Amino acid sequence: MSDSPSYRRAHVARARAALADIASGGRPADQILDALFRSHREMGKRDRAQVSALVYGVLRDALRLQVLTGTEPAAWLARHLADLGADPSAYELPAAAALAPVSAAAEANLPEPIHAAFLAQYGEDETRALAQALNREAPADLRANTLKLGRDALLAQLADEGIAATATPLSPWGIRLSKRIASGARVFAEGLAEPQDEGSQLLALLVAAQPGETVIDFCAGAGGKTLALAAAMRDRGRLVAADSATGRLARLSPRLERAGVAGVEARPLAADDPEPFPDLVGQADAVLVDAPCSGTGTWRRNPELRLRPVDTAALAGQQLAILERAARLVRPGGRLVYATCSLLAAENEAVVDAFLARHPDYAPDPAAGQHWPPLAALLGADRRLRLLPHRHGSDGFFAAPLRRQPA
Numbered sequence: 001m002s003d004s005p006s007y008r009r010a011h012v013a014r015a016r017a018a019l020a021d022i023a024s025g026g027r028p029a030d031q032i033l034d035a036l037f038r039s040h041r042e043m044g045k046r047d048r049a050q051v052s053a054l055v056y057g058v059l060r061d062a063l064r065l066q067v068l069t070g071t072e073p074a075a076w077l078a079r080h081l082a083d084l085g086a087d088p089s090a091y092e093l094p095a096a097a098a099l100a101p102v103s104a105a106a107e108a109n110l111p112e113p114i115h116a117a118f119l120a121q122y123g124e125d126e127t128r129a130l131a132q133a134l135n136r137e138a139p140a141d142l143r144a145n146t147l148k149l150g151r152d153a154l155l156a157q158l159a160d161e162g163i164a165a166t167a168t169p170l171s172p173w174g175i176r177l178s179k180r181i182a183s184g185a186r187v188f189a190e191g192l193a194e195p196q197d198e199g200s201q202l203l204a205l206l207v208a209a210q211p212g213e214t215v216i217d218f219c220a221g222a223g224g225k226t227l228a229l230a231a232a233m234r235d236r237g238r239l240v241a242a243d244s245a246t247g248r249l250a251r252l253s254p255r256l257e258r259a260g261v262a263g264v265e266a267r268p269l270a271a272d273d274p275e276p277f278p279d280l281v282g283q284a285d286a287v288l289v290d291a292p293c294s295g296t297g298t299w300r301r302n303p304e305l306r307l308r309p310v311d312t313a314a315l316a317g318q319q320l321a322i323l324e325r326a327a328r329l330v331r332p333g334g335r336l337v338y339a340t341c342s343l344l345a346a347e348n349e350a351v352v353d354a355f356l357a358r359h360p361d362y363a364p365d366p367a368a369g370q371h372w373p374p375l376a377a378l379l380g381a382d383r384r385l386r387l388l389p390h391r392h393g394s395d396g397f398f399a400a401p402l403r404r405q406p407a
């Protein structure tokens with residue numbers, strides 16, 4: 001029954017509906033699939049895996065397919081995949097030789113302006129390697145919650161539970177699973193680990209948060225990095241999680257509870273408030289600005305983002321404004337880390353350079369990364385961190401650790 005044509009047609013129909021939703025520009029692909037699976041409880045694990053494989057398989061080639069066929073991914077799927085073989089998860093692109101030539105950007109599955117920006121920044125060979133890496137599936141990384149269990153002990157526990165995993169090479173807290181585990185798995189329910197890309201862990205590590213310090217996570221979102229900062233601080237000191245999206249901040253509290261973190265203040269702020277938190281001005285030992293960005297570094301994880309237009313000029317303006325607001329909160333001699341999951345210089349180097357030009361009391365932090373030699377080794381001569389999927393195996397990230405001059 002499971003491999004019958006009607007069964008396969010049902011999968012393709014569901015994948016097609018999900019892709020149509022994704023193409024219409026609404027919610028992220030993973031949320032759309034979660035909602036689909038929740039409303040089809042009859043779908044088993046294998047069914048869900050097959051529909052996911054179809055959707056992500058098409059999204060990972062979306063721009064190329066669009067150019068080749070002149071249709072939206074959902075229509076392409078319906079037209080070409082209805083006669084799939086027994087296993088729809090075995091979806092593969094038609095052999096390159098069978099395809100008509102397309103532009104280099106479409107071949108790389110990148111929007112034209114992003115491809116052009118990558119070429120200017122990284123050159124031809126590296127752009128090709130980067131584009132290929134962005135088309136692959138991201139590894140399933142976890143951050144061990146060292147407030148509860150050290151990484152080695154957690155690896156031993158996972159092994160006991162029959163879950164294959166290894167330590168990641170760069171982060172002291174990172175664990176790489178050989179395959180994804182359910183979001184309801186015991187390690188998550190007990191707060192022993194959080195899903196988090198190794199690169200994201202390294203950004204939190206770059207803040208060098210210490211127990212007893214005052215630390216502000218200025219764009220905390222649902223708190224992925226806040227949780228890592230809290231663990232680094234051993235949950236001792238003052239940790240403020242701020243964000244303009246109250247809905248995201250609200251998702252932080254159950255995560256804190258699971259992780260056994262007590263000392264975090266969640267503080268919403270207005271996105272257009274030029275001087276938020278007067279009580280915290282000049283108070284923080286460290287401020288992390290994990291700025292809203294194009295997300296180009298996460299395209300292997302969120303392949304649908306490449307279907308959305310990117311306005312780098314607007315983003316850069318917003319990023320500089322947020323960085324300047326956050327910088328007021330750093331004490332003299334304190335640390336400020338500007339970070340993005342963008343691979344574009346316009347959102348990274350250019351924003352930091354503009355900030356430094358306007359704020360002579362800030363400079364690159366000479367001590368950055370020194371508490372963890374593998375991190376120090378990753379910093380460029382300019383003390384900036386650039387993580388690239390094809391080089392480091394993580395998502396793409398940029399970070400500039402800065403220090404405010406002592407008074």
Ligand SMILES: C[S@@+](CC[C@H](N)C(=O)[O-])C[C@H]1O[C@@H](n2cnc3c(N)ncnc32)[C@H](O)[C@@H]1O
Pocket residue numbers: 218219220221222223224225226242243244245248269270271272290291292293322
């Ligand atoms: C890259 S996400 C943060 C992800 C989060 N730090 C994590 O590790 O999961 C950027 C965040 O910036 C927030 N944001 C956007 N505009 C903002 C503003 N003006 N002030 C503060 N946060 C803002 C967004 O709501 C979003 O949650």
